[in-house]
Amino acid sequence: MKRYFFTLALCVASVLALGAKSSKSGIAFADYFSGQTLRVDYQFFGNNEQQGVVLDGLSNTGVWAGRHHNLDQIPLLGNGQVEMKDEASGKVIYRTSFSSLFLEWISTDEAHQLSRSFEHTVLLPMPLAKTQVTVTLIDAEQKVTAKYVHTVDPADILIAKKHRNPDLDYAYIHKSGSVERSIDVAILAEGYDASERDLFYADAREAAKALFSHEPFASRSGEFNIVAVFTPSRQSGMSVPRLGEWKDTAFDSHFSTFYSDRYLTTTSIKKMHDAIAGVMYEHIIILANTEEYGGGGIYNDYTLTTAHHANFKPVVVHEFGHSFGGLADEYQYGDPEVYSPKVEPWEQNITNKRNFAAKWQDMIKDKVPGVGIYEGAGYTEKGMFRPADDCRMRTNAADAFCPVCQRALSRLIDFYTK
Numbered sequence: 466m467k468r469y470f471f472t473l474a475l476c477v478a479s480v481l482a483l484g485a486k487s488s489k490s491g492i493a494f495a496d497y498f499s500g501q502t503l504r505v506d507y508q509f510f511g512n513n514e515q516q517g518v519v520l521d522g523l524s525n526t527g528v529w530a531g532r533h534h535n536l537d538q539i540p541l542l543g544n545g546q547v548e549m550k551d552e553a554s555g556k557v558i559y560r561t562s563f564s565s566l567f568l569e570w571i572s573t574d575e576a577h578q579l580s581r582s583f584e585h586t587v588l589l590p591m592p593l594a595k596t597q598v599t600v601t602l603i604d605a606e607q608k609v610t611a612k613y614v615h616t617v618d619p620a621d622i623l624i625a626k627k628h629r630n631p632d633l634d635y636a637y638i639h640k641s642g643s644v645e646r647s648i649d650v651a652i653l654a655e656g657y658d659a660s661e662r663d664l665f666y667a668d669a670r671e672a673a674k675a676l677f678s679h680e681p682f683a684s685r686s687g688e689f690n691i692v693a694v695f696t697p698s699r700q701s702g703m704s705v706p707r708l709g710e711w712k713d714t715a716f717d718s719h720f721s722t723f724y725s726d727r728y729l730t731t732t733s734i735k736k737m738h739d740a741i742a743g744v745m746y747e748h749i750i751i752l753a754n755t756e757e758y759g760g761g762g763i764y765n766d767y768t769l770t771t772a773h774h775a776n777f778k779p780v781v782v783h784e785f786g787h788s789f790g791g792l793a794d795e796y797q798y799g800d801p802e803v804y805s806p807k808v809e810p811w812e813q814n815i816t817n818k819r820n821f822a823a824k825w826q827d828m829i830k831d832k833v834p835g836v837g838i839y840e841g842a843g844y845t846e847k848g849m850f851r852p853a854d855d856c857r858m859r860t861n862a863a864d865a866f867c868p869v870c871q872r873a874l875s876r877l878i879d880f881y882t883k
């Protein structure tokens with residue numbers, strides 16, 4: 466699905482460092498963090514010309530499920546970053562990156578006519594001492610468009626404690642190891658009513674099976690935990706605006722995001738995190754109970770996809786390629802506006818040859834089977850290139866991620882688990 470983009474030269478350096486098996490960060494987790502999760506809710510607001518960030522809320526949602534290493538490094542550049550700095554020493558103690566529906570919205574026609582706000586939530590390790598948190602949004606021209614700095618004092622009595630709902634209905638459908646060393650994925654239900662519990666768990670198992678039928682997830686399944694959480698909706702089915710159908714569902718998601726019929730998203734980010742407070746998760750997949758075709762995947766935000774369309778399996782894996790892997794779409798439809806020709810995109814599986822050496826040039830030199838350079842990628846027919854004739858990030862008919870996408874995903878798995 467069409468996603469906003471941008472990049473920074475900085476990206477290349479970080480990603481190369483990551484590719485070379487990043488050295489362990491000098492930050493010892495126990496020196497700075499309590500082992501709990503600090504959930505920070507923001508509002509991103511503005512229009513196509515001006516964007517801003519404000520704080521919406523702070524809470525403690527229980528045991529930290531994220532990484533305990535590589536703390537001061539970002540997994541990928543993303544379209545925004547969060548940085549935590551220990552106030553006493555000024556040391557950077559944690560970084561992460563993300564994309565947001567808001568950053569896609571600002572390139573739409575609507576954003577030329579009015580301002581809006583979008584929820585965005587990040588999960589951070591709870592600091593032991595006062596910490597400065599900086600959120601940065603970046604645009605296509607490599608400039609910072611919004612920067613927001615706030616201090617978190619872990620002794621603040623107004624950091625709300627969010628407890629797990631004692632009646633929460635959840636089950637591990639794939640359990641490998643400790644949350645500390647594993648990548649924790651939560652699968653949520655959208656548009657399943659109370660009577661459709663078994664259907665949801667069956668769909669969640671199918672989604673996990675689809676994921677683990679793809680490399681590198683297949684050979685590295687031992688590094689993932691997958692928990693399915695049944696989050697029932699009052700009504701069964703999904704909101705389909707083009708048919709005038711609106712349903713009361715757990716996360717208010719709907720098709721026709723930005724008037725694109727297949728684009729299925731939610732803007733109720735807080736509801737989503739509220740529903741699974743106290744569950745150990747880092748990545749979110751939401752399954753929508755419908756036969757309509759569609760989905761969306763936003764890097765380090767969520768994947769949302771329809772569970773009863775014939776292409777459910779390839780689509781859920783494709784969208785997870787966006788939300789977990791930060792991979793770009795490798796298809797094109799003649800829209801030259803999405804990526805800037807002036808900068809190398811940060812996504813690892815497309816290039817405009819501004820800095821091809823930072824991408825898969827080495828794999829071509831090494832004559833890795835199935836790797837080449839093909840024009841037409843990132844929605845653009847000319848000037849943007851993909852690594853393979855076909856790939857999970859290009860068509861539903863492909864049977865695998867291309868070797869470049871596989872390597873990019875493996876590097877991220879390394880980042881989170883090693």
Ligand SMILES: [Zn+2]
Pocket residue numbers: 795814852853856857858866867868869870871
């Ligand atoms: Zn690919």
